[in-house]
Amino acid sequence: MWATNLKVVGVVLGTLALYTLIANKIPQVQSEVPQTLTLGANVTPEQLVAAGEKVFNGIGGCPTCHGLGTRAPNLLTDEKGEGPIGARCGKREPGKSCKQYLFESLDQPGAYVVKGYQPIMPVMTKQLSPQQIWAVIAFLESQGGTVDVTASDIPAEGGAGAPGVSPGPTGPGLAGGSTDPKVIIQAAGCLACHKLDGQGQVIAPDLTHVGSRRNAESIRKKILDPTSSIAKGYEKLAGIMPKTFGTMLNAAQLEALVQYLAAHK
Template structure:
């Protein structure tokens, strides 16, 4: 009669191994439970890919403001830098700033010769022309990722923060992005990563600073080949704690990447990013 599935083990030794196996199973179960609890308490803030919008000739200020707020808090990625959080990368826009009021109150006084509407538009499409105080020049032009109707809707939303909305349909080009349509990028090499293949969350949150296949912002390191250089654990850490490891050659950019993606993104979105980046070889 065989007393154990492995005839080479004595009963006492087989019992010890069963005990060890049970402990391993328990450790795995506890670890999975811990990750589940952590994921459940991370704020679930949905990001979204910038979707084109269009406005008719009779568009109202209220419609523009509503659309602009949706873009500002979502697809535009503005809240990653413009917040009340300590160490925010940009000035507060929707709360009082150093006694000067909300952005809609102070925008007309920022640059001599520019009214509020024109200043806000220029600050979005040529942000480095109008640096505020000692903030670093890290904001990419919004027309890299957003269309003209989206940008003008955000102007209306920012004007409404303490001021009067003066944006009208006459300000918005008929064709989304027509006024600033960039030249098409060079064709990628066969097999090269392309931005069009990136998930929505990457195009909504990362493309303004990181390039893939030559497309995107040049502020941070390009993502081409990142999966061959970093493990999934290292990629996850780089997203949640960007100060942990600074990419070689980008030391001067330390502190630029927002540290609050654990709050801005959902756990699923973070894992989507990790899987996508790990596949860029």
């Protein structure tokens, strides 16, 4: 009997050791958290605009599409004779102020697709904090218009949106927590730069056969830490891919996306 018990204990300990070894082999990659932006109650329009310009050109990655005149409307320069975005945002939707229109365009980009362009913009309220969103809105208003964003528009952390403006979407992860890879890809705006199964752009590497170049571990690391490796020929685009997907996706979404891409051989 003692011999049998010892065998059982040995099997249990061996199994635990094996699982521990496997767990330790899984890479623990942590994504970069977006830079914190704190705007006080006495923030001035000038401070908002300056902060928004940094977000627009930095973590927001807006110039990747806007300003080229091909993939998304020009925002800082003239667009089809209507002037920069600050001069035309208040005229885009009847009954909506400039800042209402801009907020909803960032929160629900699919609702306001300008004629001649594809719906490739991601939901920016899932990628940026409320402070960053409203700073960007102030910056965009300053491009040919009047800045009327104030501290009262910026909700407290975790709070709702400003009066008269729809609050940002909530949910357990991007796209309401959906684990459908195609829904995640659309919500994250991947096709704004990448091509996949005949859809999207060719600014960044084509993902149609990404599984033949990278295994699941490599894809996972690239999503969580975009600068961990740069595809040959795309060195000039280093730093463009958002580093916030680790905070935007829940674990199930990340794994669903990784396995979906890895299967694209």
